[in-house]
Amino acid sequence: MKGRVIAVTGAAGVLGAALVRNLAADGAQIVGIDLAKGFAGDAPLALALPGVDLSDEAAINAAFAAIAQRFGKLDGLANIAGGFRWETLEGGAIETWDKLYTLNVRTAVLACKAGAPLLAKEGGAIVNVGANASFRADAGMGAYAASKSGVSRLTESLAAELKDKGVRVNAVMPSIIDTPANRADMPNAEFNRWVTPEALSDVIAFLLSDAARAITGVLLPVTGRV
Numbered sequence: 001m002k003g004r005v006i007a008v009t010g011a012a013g014v015l016g017a018a019l020v021r022n023l024a025a026d027g028a029q030i031v032g033i034d035l036a037k038g039f040a041g042d043a044p045l046a047l048a049l050p051g052v053d054l055s056d057e058a059a060i061n062a063a064f065a066a067i068a069q070r071f072g073k074l075d076g077l078a079n080i081a082g083g084f085r086w087e088t089l090e091g092g093a094i095e096t097w098d099k100l101y102t103l104n105v106r107t108a109v110l111a112c113k114a115g116a117p118l119l120a121k122e123g124g125a126i127v128n129v130g131a132n133a134s135f136r137a138d139a140g141m142g143a144y145a146a147s148k149s150g151v152s153r154l155t156e157s158l159a160a161e162l163k164d165k166g167v168r169v170n171a172v173m174p175s176i177i178d179t180p181a182n183r184a185d186m187p188n189a190e191f192n193r194w195v196t197p198e199a200l201s202d203v204i205a206f207l208l209s210d211a212a213r214a215i216t217g218v219l220l221p222v223t224g225r226v
């Protein structure tokens with residue numbers, strides 16, 4: 001990863017922060033992009049872009065223009081920003097479907113659209129975060145799984161579109177990540193069965209690296225022991 005420039009969206013979140021630490025430890029220069037107003041003080045970022053709403057096309061275009069100006073290239077893009085909501089159809093609202101579409105699909109689409117031309121300059125890789133739950137949705141998971149299915153279809157379609165431009169596009173499909181929020185929501189679960197942010201980051205780092213140069217268009221389940 002030495003000398004590589006990697007953009008990580010959602011870099012202030014639990015998985016994003018773990019991925020930043022992982023890639024930086026391997027010598028990459030990391031650009032952190034997040035809606036959050038700031039990043040952890042010890043986040044090893046070469047360029048911090050806080051307060052960027054990834055669902056806003058002008059804001060995301062400005063973020064990638066800043067990357068181009070600072071580095072003149074981009075080797076990898078990890079689209080980690082996203083979110084979850086459990087809600088049944090009967091007890092829920094149509095707005096939730098729109099909200100999760102914006103949070104999970106629109107953000108990834110706009111980041112890919114803005115980042116792809118820069119990635120294509122020297123070849124590169126995109127990793128999106130889908131969800132294992134989107135292969136078959138359980139009760140209360142309709143809006144979330146539909147939005148993460150959108151991320152899967154984006155991944156497949158873009159992989160085909162960028163194959164001959166030297167840009168690979170893959171997705172990881174986590175089940176439950178071992179985060180403080182999940183521990184609080186499911187206090188009686190066996191936490192050691194869940195995939196840790198560090199283990200999932202290892203898989204994302206692999207997909208961003210040259211070691212995965214023969215892989216594109218893959219939706220890779222990363223489920224720990226769930």
Ligand SMILES: NC(=O)c1ccc[n+]([C@@H]2O[C@H](COP(=O)([O-])OP(=O)(O)OC[C@H]3O[C@@H](n4cnc5c(N)ncnc54)[C@H](OP(=O)(O)O)[C@@H]3O)[C@@H](O)[C@H]2O)c1
Nearest residue numbers: 010012013014015034035036053054080081082083176177
């Ligand atoms: N946690 C799980 O069990 C699990 C399972 C499967 C898949 N995933 C996926 O894995 C990814 C990371 O999950 P996580 O648990 O690390 O989530 P997280 O801690 O909530 O981190 C997500 C980050 O994305 C940012 N974000 C949200 N909307 C944004 C926007 N419009 N523009 C820019 N940044 C935005 C959030 O900022 P704010 O906090 O300021 O909104 C937050 O910093 C997500 O895509 C999630 O859907 C998670």
